Amino acid sequence: EESPRGEPSETPPYIDDDTDQRVEGEEGNLIGLHCIAGGIPTPTVSWKRNGETLSPISGSKYRISQNGTLEIILLRREDQGTYTCEASNGVQPSATRDYELIVREPLRYSLNTRDQHIKAGANLTLTCNLLNQDTNEPIDVMFTWQKNDVPLAPIEGRIVPQGNQLVIANADEEDSGNYTCLFDYNGREG
Template identity: 25%
Template sequence: MNVAHFIVPVLLLSVVYAKDEPKFLGTESNVTVVVGRDAILTCKVENLQSYKVAWLRVDTQTILTIGPHVITKNHRVGVSRGDQSWSLTLRDVRPADGGRYMCQINTEPMITQTHHLHVFVPPDIMDSDSSGEVIVREGDNVSLHCAASGTPPPTVLWRREDSAVFKVDKETVSKWSGVWLNMTSVTRDMNGAHLCIATNGVPPSVSKRILLHVLCKPTARLTQKMLGAYIGETVILQCRIEANPPPIVYWTHIDGNKLYNGTKYEMNINSQGYKHTAILRVKNMSRDDIGSYYCYAENSMGTARDDITVYTLATTSTTTTTTEVTTTPEQVTTTPVQAYAELEVKNHEETNHFSDEDSFVVVLSQHQMQNLDLSPSS
């Protein structure tokens, strides 16, 4: 036999044999799926012939499928075959399913292709490791903590629920990033709800409401220092109070005795956070009701008070007259008198601006001032 004739068929057989060997099409893949959804990993094989494709979990060396059969007892695992493709399905993916999966063909030697499954988990805030309600005295430092989990690791953003600014390390900000919110020398206006918001690009973002209670001693301020009213009217006094814990509020008149709700007085208070508005209504004003009223606010941090003076208003008028003088034909007419206000302030022990003989002060009209006899007494 011709040697050349023998070598050529052998070479041709070798080429055909190499061409018919199974091989993978495409490259290794990275598959990302959100927890709870289904994941599909696919490897494509050319010239599989009678060889079999198997899927394995790399980290545990667990055989999941061989050919069209599921080997593992995990009911969430499935396998399907398409045009030159073998797909591994993982239903209802869990965080523990993340990792490397190997597609293997039982050739000699064996050939493999590895695929990576990444399981994304929405953010979650761990209540047990995060701050709850926090109580701090005004002027002290405070640290709030927000522990969040998720894949990829979430970022934490802080802001006030009312969108107000706050101070961090002497810097005034409207928001702050980080798992810790460190505030120095807290003030009463920092009292309220703070939100920590965790996000990692996987919806939904989550937030936790952390209440900060800043304890502060009361301040009290009446909206006016003096108030005039006509006899028979109802007078409304408003006292602005800042205090936390919420204060005990009461009112007193000149004698220092507390006032109580009834036919004469009506008291109520409206609160929003550490700010409070105390209202006193004095009904059917009389001369006995003039004088100073005190608003008191007390809590465990201290006491505060402020006062307002109430006086009565009265209007009087003098009739214009005409006087005839017999010695001349002229008529002499008095100057018209305008209405005036009578300022009456009741004396009391703590404010004695007037002598014991003076019970009120009268503001005279222009006419009365002109006709007042100011000549020195003899």
């Protein structure tokens, strides 16, 4: 059906496919899944998870904003999964789009030493840890080391990276500098 100006008076709803369908968030944070819908008349957006409609009642962990974004408050591991956005306006067919939510564990990163002063000839061990922020459990990850922002080359028997530790044996003045441990964990670097 067309309006007097030749424009359609009704069109089925559609969902903009420019938004990411794979969304990652860190446990404990707020996250938004964006569902931008259009059509004539303006469609109403609803969200489902595992086939069940999510209702943003007061005090709920879910909010649906005016623009159709689903906000999940205080993200938890059990929130991970598939969410479906549905746009409907009374004109068939309605439009749906699935989003995959990945919940990452919160990380805390620590290096056991700040300014260390040791005597020449002494041994020094630097330890770097990556911990789950909630449980304080160490996370097994591969570390690399840098000195003054340059990748550190091991020197057999003297400068030895061992997992999350860097051992400097028989330290001397040329070992002075800023040491950094780096990691790559599930695409997150530090």
